[in-house]
Amino acid sequence: xxxxxxxxxxxxLAPDPAAALAIIERQRRQAALARPSNAVLFTVWGLAWxxxxxxxxxxxxHGEVSPASAIVFGACVLAGLVATFWHVRRxxxxxxxSGPRTGALFAGAWVxxxxxxxxxxxxxxxxGASDDVVQLVANATGALVVGLLFxxxxxxxxxxxxxxxxxxxCLVAGAAALVGLPGSYLVMALAGGGGMLVAGALEALLQPxxxxx
Amino acid sequence: MADELDPVxxxxxxxxxxxxxxxxxxxxxxxFPRLQKLLDMTAGNLSTHLRKLExxxxxxxxxxxxxxxxxxxxxxxxxxxxxxxxYTEQLRALxx
Numbered sequence: 001x002x003x004x005x006x007x008x009x010x011x012x013l014a015p016d017p018a019a020a021l022a023i024i025e026r027q028r029r030q031a032a033l034a035r036p037s038n039a040v041l042f043t044v045w046g047l048a049w050x051x052x053x054x055x056x057x058x059x060x061x062h063g064e065v066s067p068a069s070a071i072v073f074g075a076c077v078l079a080g081l082v083a084t085f086w087h088v089r090r091x092x093x094x095x096x097x098s099g100p101r102t103g104a105l106f107a108g109a110w111v112x113x114x115x116x117x118x119x120x121x122x123x124x125x126x127x128g129a130s131d132d133v134v135q136l137v138a139n140a141t142g143a144l145v146v147g148l149l150f151x152x153x154x155x156x157x158x159x160x161x162x163x164x165x166x167x168x169x170c171l172v173a174g175a176a177a178l179v180g181l182p183g184s185y186l187v188m189a190l191a192g193g194g195g196m197l198v199a200g201a202l203e204a205l206l207q208p209x210x211x212x213x
Numbered sequence: 214m215a216d217e218l219d220p221v222x223x224x225x226x227x228x229x230x231x232x233x234x235x236x237x238x239x240x241x242x243x244x245f246p247r248l249q250k251l252l253d254m255t256a257g258n259l260s261t262h263l264r265k266l267e268x269x270x271x272x273x274x275x276x277x278x279x280x281x282x283x284x285x286x287x288x289x290x291x292x293x294x295x296x297x298x299x300y301t302e303q304l305r306a307l308x309x
Contacts, residue, residue, distance in 0.1 A: 011226035011258065014218070017307040020228060024301060027232035030251045034243065094247025096286055098240045 032207070034095050036088045036103070038161055039207070042200030044083045045146075049193030052076030053139075057185035065135070065185075106153060113145040136177050139184045143173035143192055161206070165199040221269040222300045226254070226262045231271065231297050234289040242275065242288035263287060271296055 015023060052073035059069035088107075092100050121138050129137070147169030154163025172195060176187045222231050233251050237243065243251075249259050266272040271293030275286045289297070 011262070012224045014220075014223050015225055015228065017304045020223070020304050021301075021308070023225070023228050024232040024304075027229055027252075028236050031233050031236040034237070034247065034251065094244035095237070096242050096244070097238070097288070099238050100241075 034091060035099070036091045037203075038159065039200050039203035040087055041084060042161075042165065042196045042203060044087070045080050046193045046196030046198075046200055048076040048080035049196060050189050051193075053185050053188035053193060054190075057182055057189055060185060061182045065182075102156065106149075106156075109149055109152070110145070113149060117141045117145055132181050135181060136184055139188050140173045140177035143169050143176055143188065146192075147171075147173055161199055161203045165196065168195050168199075218303055219296055219300050221266065221271060222296060226258065227266060229254075230259070230262055230266060231289065231293065234272065234287065235294065235297050237289070239291070239294065240288075242273075242286040245285040245287060248287055266293065269293075269296075 052075075055069040055072045055076075056065050059066040088103065092103065117138075120141060121134060124137055125134050147166050150162050150166030150169060152166070154160065154166050169192065172187060172192045175191060176184045179187055222228055229252055230248075233248065234243070245256075245259070249256060252259065254262075263272060263274060267274055269292075270290055273288050273290050275288070277284050277286060
């Protein structure tokens, strides 16, 4: 009997019920590799916020926020965008249909949300809002866009983890405005970035299949 | 026999194929090479089992073009999805 025939026989073998369920569970985890992983994306953005806003807090806690920390923040956001794009593209490679289409619409919602946030901040600055007010609004609306979109995404994909993180980020937005400066940056770094890291770790623990790559 | 497990699905390789396609949303399809990678099967082997699943109307195989490159996409049909759900329920019932 050659090797191919052995393969064919094994392929046609009927597994016992327990083995069949184990196969189903294993393949469900494999299929999860063709979907973007919440664990990976929450962790990427948790790190970006922790470092980016953490730097702003460190530099601004005794006065003005330094331009260097603003550059570090910008680099963190850019790194987050690149990592997100790379991850989603890799995961969805070879997948077609409503799933990727919904994902593209969701990505568009982020672009629109942050464009509107940038315009709002610019408008307030033009209208003579103080630097403090502009920074507080920038932080609060920055977290609010994340919070509302994660709430929407959580509903759309029936993901309790994403929904819970969305609710948390909305509260972070409110807190970031209420505490004033420079504490607002600490709220964004620890409660915002830290919250996303905790959510990422929980997703990885609860859905180990979606963890890799 | 009403209790007999669906012979189209109840074979190691085809169960793996169907179980890999089932978690995708209805209407989503996956390219042949990507499916092959997720399953770690040879192309010939996967083709053979896809043909059997296609004959039972459990999967739909669509040939298309991406630019000039021909591409093959595979999806579970509504019939296939129902059969997989019935099969999974039967397994659970058998195991109590």
